[in-house]
Amino acid sequence: MSNKYRTHNCSELRKENVGNNVVLSGWVNKKRDHGNLLFIDLRDNYGVTQCIIDKENLNFSQLEKIQLETVIRIEGKVVNRSSDTINKEIQTGEIEIGIKEFKVLGSCKELPLPVFSDQEYAEDIRLKYRFLDLRRKKIHENIILRSKVISFIRSEMNKYGFLEFQTPILTSSSPEGARDFLVPSRLNPGKFYALPQAPQQFKQLIMVSGFDKYFQIAPCFRDEDARADRSPGEFYQLDLEMSFVEQEDVFKVVEKLLVNTFKKFSNKKLLSDKFPRITYKDAMLKYGTDKPDLRNPLIIKDITEIFSREDVTFEIFKKLVKSGSIVRCIVTKNTKDKPRSFFDNIDKWAKEQGASGLAYFTIEKEKEISAKGPVGKFFSKEALEEILKLTGAEVGDSIFLACSKQKELEKIISISRDKIAKDLDLINNEIFAFCWIIDYPMFERNDTSNKIEFSHNPFSMPQGEIDKINFDKPLDILAYQYDIVCNGVELSSGAIRNHIPELMYKLFSIAGYSKQDVDQKFSGMINALSYGAPPHGGIAPGIDRIVMLLANEKNIREVTMFPMNQNAQDLMMNAPSDVTDKQLKELNISLKSKK
RNA sequence: GGGGGUGUAGCUCAGUUGGUUAGAGCGAUCGCCUGUCACGCGAUAGGUCGAGGGUUCGAGUCCCUUCACUCCCGCCA
Numbered sequence: 001m002s003n004k005y006r007t008h009n010c011s012e013l014r015k016e017n018v019g020n021n022v023v024l025s026g027w028v029n030k031k032r033d034h035g036n037l038l039f040i041d042l043r044d045n046y047g048v049t050q051c052i053i054d055k056e057n058l059n060f061s062q063l064e065k066i067q068l069e070t071v072i073r074i075e076g077k078v079v080n081r082s083s084d085t086i087n088k089e090i091q092t093g094e095i096e097i098g099i100k101e102f103k104v105l106g107s108c109k110e111l112p113l114p115v116f117s118d119q120e121y122a123e124d125i126r127l128k129y130r131f132l133d134l135r136r137k138k139i140h141e142n143i144i145l146r147s148k149v150i151s152f153i154r155s156e157m158n159k160y161g162f163l164e165f166q167t168p169i170l171t172s173s174s175p176e177g178a179r180d181f182l183v184p185s186r187l188n189p190g191k192f193y194a195l196p197q198a199p200q201q202f203k204q205l206i207m208v209s210g211f212d213k214y215f216q217i218a219p220c221f222r223d224e225d226a227r228a229d230r231s232p233g234e235f236y237q238l239d240l241e242m243s244f245v246e247q248e249d250v251f252k253v254v255e256k257l258l259v260n261t262f263k264k265f266s267n268k269k270l271l272s273d274k275f276p277r278i279t280y281k282d283a284m285l286k287y288g289t290d291k292p293d294l295r296n297p298l299i300i301k302d303i304t305e306i307f308s309r310e311d312v313t314f315e316i317f318k319k320l321v322k323s324g325s326i327v328r329c330i331v332t333k334n335t336k337d338k339p340r341s342f343f344d345n346i347d348k349w350a351k352e353q354g355a356s357g358l359a360y361f362t363i364e365k366e367k368e369i370s371a372k373g374p375v376g377k378f379f380s381k382e383a384l385e386e387i388l389k390l391t392g393a394e395v396g397d398s399i400f401l402a403c404s405k406q407k408e409l410e411k412i413i414s415i416s417r418d419k420i421a422k423d424l425d426l427i428n429n430e431i432f433a434f435c436w437i438i439d440y441p442m443f444e445r446n447d448t449s450n451k452i453e454f455s456h457n458p459f460s461m462p463q464g465e466i467d468k469i470n471f472d473k474p475l476d477i478l479a480y481q482y483d484i485v486c487n488g489v490e491l492s493s494g495a496i497r498n499h500i501p502e503l504m505y506k507l508f509s510i511a512g513y514s515k516q517d518v519d520q521k522f523s524g525m526i527n528a529l530s531y532g533a534p535p536h537g538g539i540a541p542g543i544d545r546i547v548m549l550l551a552n553e554k555n556i557r558e559v560t561m562f563p564m565n566q567n568a569q570d571l572m573m574n575a576p577s578d579v580t581d582k583q584l585k586e587l588n589i590s591l592k593s594k595k
Numbered sequence: 596g597g598g599g600g601u602g603u604a605g606c607u608c609a610g611u612u613g614g615u616u617a618g619a620g621c622g623a624u625c626g627c628c629u630g631u632c633a634c635g636c637g638a639u640a641g642g643u644c645g646a647g648g649g650u651u652c653g654a655g656u657c658c659c660u661u662c663a664c665u666c667c668c669g670c671c672a
Contacts, residue, residue: 030632037629054629068622087632110623112605116633117621119607124664177672197672224671352599354668457672493672566665 005073005105011047011091017078018095024049025073025105027135028066030116038064040099042074045140049092051076053099063102069115069132071106074099123557128571130562142559146547149265150217153238153543156257162215162240167202169195169219175513175521176458178222181233189588195221198540200459201525203241204497207536208528215240217543225566228555229489229545232568235556237492238546241538247480247496250537251275251436254484254492258541262432265550271295271433275484279439288328288414290440293488294433296421300328300413301391303401311380317359317403328413329401330420331393336362336372338398342423343373346400349419355402355412362398363388369395407447418488432486432549439463440481443474443510454511456481459504459525460495461537466503474510484541486549494539501529 005025013022029043036055040063041048051074053060066072076097087093112128113121115135126133134140154164173180173194180194196202198220206214218239226232242250259273271294283290286299306312307321317327335342343360350358361373369384370376379387393399400420402413421427442462444455452474460479462469469477480496498504504526508518518526547559557563564570584590 032631032634033628034631034634035628037631039631039634041632048632050632052630082630085630085632089632093632110605114606114622117606119621121606122602122664125606174672178670200672222671225669227671228666230671354598454672459672567663 009046010042010044010049013049013078013092013095013097015080015094018080020078021075022078022097023073023075024051024097025071027115028068028070028072028108031064031066031068033064040066040074042072042097047092048090049095049097050087050090051097051099052079057099059099059102063099066104067108067110069108069111069135070104071108073103073105075101124565124571127557127563127565130572134561139558142547142551142553143561145265145551146543146559146561149261149547149550150543152261152264153257154217156260157215157238157240160213160253160257162213163211164216165206165211165214166216167196167199167206167218171196171202172524174201175517176454178224181221181223184587184589186586186588197222198237199239200457201522203239203538204459204499204525204533204536205528207241207243208499208531208533210243210534212243213241214538218540223568226564226568229548231544231556231560232564232566236543237540238543239538239540241536243534243536245496245535245537247438247482247537250494250496250539251482254494254539254541258434258484258491258546261546262550266432269431271431275434275436277436277438280437280441281439283437284410288410288412288417290437290483291485291488291490292435293418293427294435294485295427295429295431295487296417297426298330298332298417298421300330300417302326302328303387303390304328306383306387306390307403309380309383309386312378312383314359314375314378317401320403325403325405326409327401327403328409329391329399330413330417331391332398332400332420332424333394334396335398335424336364336396343398346416346420346423350402350412350416353412353415355404355416358412358416359401359403360398363393363395365395373398375401434484434486434491437483437485438481439478440483441475442477442479442481442507445475451512452510454507455479456493457495458508458511459497461498462503462507466500471506471510480537482539484539489545489549490542491545491549492539492541494537496535496537499529499533499535501526504529 005023007023010024010026024042026042026044029041029048032039038053038060040051040053042051053063074097076099078095079098081094081096111132113125113132115132134143157164170183170193173182173192174197178197180197182192182194185191185193199216199218203214216239218237219234220237221234224232242253255275259270262270276294278292280290283292285302286292288300304321304326307314307318307327312318321327347357347360359375361371361376361379363384364370364372368381370381371379371384387393387399391399400416402409402416404412441455442460443452445451446453456479460481463478463480482494483490484492498507505515505518544556544559548556551559553559562570562572569575
């Protein structure tokens with residue numbers, strides 16, 4: 001491509017082009033002014049080319065004064081660089097352009113943040129001047145990676161026989177799940193649309209419509225507070241759904257897609273191409289969480305039974321166990337020579353996390369097995385031997401213990417597992433460790449209200465023969481509901497769906513919804529399911545998090561082009577913003593208080 | 596809603612126990628420099644120390660309030 005702005009881009013020219021007259025356009029990345037000789041690094045999306053001009057040229061004094069990040073067009077001749085001035089860091093490093101003419105295409109004010117720098121900047125400045133921030137190498141490349149990953153996923157999905165469809169952005173509010181973003185309806189005063197939290201119902205309706213395999217790079221909107229790995233407002237999912245499938249069929253497709261994607265875009269190894277499957281129950285026991293980081297080799301063990309022994313005199317724990325608490329522990333291999341400060345730091349850290357601390361001791365053996373450490377004296381030789389049997393610990397290992405009610409315990413022991421592994425440097429950063437978490441319970445009891453609620457997706461299919469499910473024990477019902485976790489990051493969540501209306505009414509009634517409630521709230525779907533719905537299921541991997549892992553970033557804003565800040569404001573576009581009284585009036589809205 | 600961290604020049608940061616006129620690097624402006632690639636050298640400008648209040652002879656520094664950003668908890672089927 002050649003036009004009045006350029007004959008080549010800024011990473012194209014090579015030795016072979018020496019002698020050519022060329023036109024380049026781009027940003028002034030860097031100037032090096034030698035007084036009578038000036039170097040200009042010209043940058044565009046593709047790379048950097050060094051351009052040079054000396055005092056003899058009439059343009060010299062103008063170019064010498066040019067601001068960084070000005071957009072210019074230069075015309076000149078490709079010149080060979082002498083061997084001692086070749087720059088191997090850039091692709092065009094063997095040549096340079098001898099500038100003949102130049103023109104400013106876009107002038108630039110003094111920069112609020114330098115573009116040519118590896119320095120980190122305050123988030124609000126970066127977001128306000130995102131267009132400058134995005135010129136910087138690292139994030140520019142992250143965004144390009146994101147584009148390539150999405151293109152690749154699209155072509156894979158097409159290859160697998162999936163059809164891409166769009167679903168509505170203005171839809172109806174749903175009672176389950178996150179807080180909705182609402183949009184007032186002008187033509188229906190007092191009524192609101194909701195932005196979709198996910199195209200959940202639509203993708204099921206697509207299956208009922210007979211399309212068999214659907215996917216979409218779908219925007220999802222949830223009005224919840226932000227985290228490092230969670231943008232406020234919107235995020236993207238690879239939403240997919242398939243008809244006439246069992247859980248295994250979904251697993252096969254998604255494993256293949258993710259393995260291909262991660263192998264293509266990262267040099268890191270996968271811990272296993274076949275994702276291990278861990279039941280929700282096991283995950284909660286062994287890792288204390290349903291998003292375990294399998295790069296971390298530490299496993300949690302339950303040793304509650306030890307604390308009903310006569311020869312254990314750890315009275316605080318014994319008393320708690322009697323009143324229903326449980327004890328779980330983490331064994332660290334061969335840590336007997338770690339300094340006291342290592343153990344105390346972890347205990348102190350646990351207290352800062354709101355736990356009552358982490359007790360610990362180290363197993364030693366001279367003639368007999370003994371436990372060293374502040375609480376070691378509470379355990380008899382026989383009790384210690386039993387602990388070794390239960391935990392697989394050996395002489396020289398240390399044991400960290402926590403005692404609490406189950407939920408609280410899982411929380412503290414889970415983050416302790418991460419903390420201890422980090423302190424001991426046990427986590428291999430050069431791998432991706434995927435796993436499936438399966439067999440989620442259909443329902444759970446809400447701690448505060450004591451009511452039975454859907455634990456995940458109310459549209460999931462319960463496991464087992466339908467006429468044999470014991471609805472009197474709802475907490476025992478498992479669902480065909482699954483998550484994919486990678487390196488401790490929840491990447492996707494999916495399920496085989498419940499396509500049987502009567503069963504749906506039954507499950508909703510357990511969660512406290514009447515038939516009328518369901519008919520009203522999910523009218524589109526429940527209606528559709530009664531006109532011949534195929535069995536179907538799917539999943540929705542989070543695009544932003546996939547790219548975040550591939551780009552080796554810890555923050556989702558580093559792979560998002562125009563993110564909002566933590567308060568869900570777009571500092572560049574000034575959103576959200578006030579609207580005129582006329583707009584409000586049309587929408588039939590009056591504000592309670594106005595600033 | 597709650598907890599932690601940060602806030603000093605356009606940008607990144609230093610600033611000791613409360614003590615003279617608040618510093619550095621980058622950037623900007625001006626001057627010198629023909630082979631740099633983070634070019635080099637010299638000079639100049641640039642500050643409501645986030646904001647408000649208090650303690651004190653004296654506050655960037657101590658106390659209180661408040662705002663902004665960020666991380667976490669709650670929340671996120």
